Amino acid sequence: xxxxxxxxxxxVGGMSxxxxxxxxxxxxxxxLGLRKGGAASSSRGMSLHERRxxxxxxxxxxxxxxxxxxxxxxxxxxxELSSSQHGRRxxxxxxxxxxxxxxxxxxxxxxxxQCKSSPACKMVMAGCKKMISRRRLRARPKSRAxxxxxxxxxxxxxxxxxxxxxxxxxxxxxxxxECTLLGETLDYAVSLKAQVDAMxxxxxxxxxxxxxxxxxxx
Amino acid sequence: xxxxxxxxxVSEEEINELISRLQTLLPSxxxxxxxxxxxxxxxKETCSYIKSLHREVDNLSDRLSDLMATMDHNSPGAExxxxxxx
Numbered sequence: 538x539x540x541x542x543x544x545x546x547x548x549v550g551g552m553s554x555x556x557x558x559x560x561x562x563x564x565x566x567x568x569l570g571l572r573k574g575g576a577a578s579s580s581r582g583m584s585l586h587e588r589r590x591x592x593x594x595x596x597x598x599x600x601x602x603x604x605x606x607x608x609x610x611x612x613x614x615x616x617e618l619s620s621s622q623h624g625r626r627x628x629x630x631x632x633x634x635x636x637x638x639x640x641x642x643x644x645x646x647x648x649x650x651q652c653k654s655s656p657a658c659k660m661v662m663a664g665c666k667k668m669i670s671r672r673r674l675r676a677r678p679k680s681r682a683x684x685x686x687x688x689x690x691x692x693x694x695x696x697x698x699x700x701x702x703x704x705x706x707x708x709x710x711x712x713x714x715e716c717t718l719l720g721e722t723l724d725y726a727v728s729l730k731a732q733v734d735a736m737x738x739x740x741x742x743x744x745x746x747x748x749x750x751x752x753x754x755x
Numbered sequence: 756x757x758x759x760x761x762x763x764x765v766s767e768e769e770i771n772e773l774i775s776r777l778q779t780l781l782p783s784x785x786x787x788x789x790x791x792x793x794x795x796x797x798x799k800e801t802c803s804y805i806k807s808l809h810r811e812v813d814n815l816s817d818r819l820s821d822l823m824a825t826m827d828h829n830s831p832g833a834e835x836x837x838x839x840x841x
Contacts, residue, residue: 544835548792561772564839565839568836568839571819571823571836572836585820585824588820588823589816589817589820590825590827591820592817592819592820593812593813596812596815596816600781607812609789681808682766685766695795695798698798698799698802699798700822701798701799701802702798702801702802702805705805705809705814706805715772716766716769717815719770719773720773720778721773722777722805723773723776723777723780725805726777726780726801726804727780729805729808729809730808732808733808733811733812733815734810736815736816736819737815738814740818740819741814742835743819743822743826743835744822744835745825745830748761749775
């Protein structure tokens with residue numbers, strides 16, 4: 538069983554979780570999501586709470602879309618965002634539109650599910666459904682080597698730590714395999730850092746209006 | 756994604772590689788001179804690291820939303836956003 542973290546694949550155009558390209562993609566998606574959401578305009582009449590939720594939602598959507606469907610946490614995060622947006626009352630329909638605007642890798646080869654929105658949503662949701670149905674149909678065969686590897690990881694990860702990690706990584710509760718959990722955690726931590734960097738850059742850029750217009754980071 | 760290659764020894768190597776990568780990633784772990792960081796401690800630090808990143812995202816979201824609340828169509832901030840999106 539391969540324990541490597543979800544690395545870059547052709548699905549995201551060669552973008553790995555730690556690259557500058559990735560950070561740039563997050564920033565771009567974030568801007569698109571914020572502009573579309575009307576969070577950028579004070580005339581929308583959004584309450585403080587609504588605006589904060591909108592920004593948070595845009596940030597997470599930007600992260601998941603930029604990362605793509607390769608890692609499990611990314612698919613889980615996108616699924617969470619989707620369900621929360623359908624369930625809650627929203628001031629505008631921007632959250633649905635945001636999915637249309639995010640940077641979608643064109644090389645996605647996944648079959649589309651019955652998701653009614655954009656390619657980005659389809660890609661992520663189809664991946665999710667595929668993953669869930671695959672698990673139901675096929676029980677994981679526990680070969681001796683797999684069991685040995687699992688034993689090695691179990692020795693390494695105290696159960697409490699594994700539980701704590703599962704709660705923090707999106708989709709972690711579904712990761713029975715601690716090997717996968719470790720890889721996903723690594724990828725998630727790196728991606729989160731990129732999200733923080735992108736948001737900090739945006740904040741700094743907006744707070745210094747007197748500067749000449751800054752180019753997006755390279 | 757569900758490759759069933761059975762390579763136990765390689766898996767062990769991969770685990771160690773993941774753990775050492777976590778170690779280089781964590782800001783506090785890098786400060787440690789030796790590499791005797793216990794794995795449990797490392798995982799605990801990873802937990803706190805992710806939690807602190809979550810808090811940072813929340814904080815930045817709040818500040819961004821406050822900032823955007825004061826932006827109108829003609830403000831420099833809006834112009835920056837428009838130009839970045841061009």
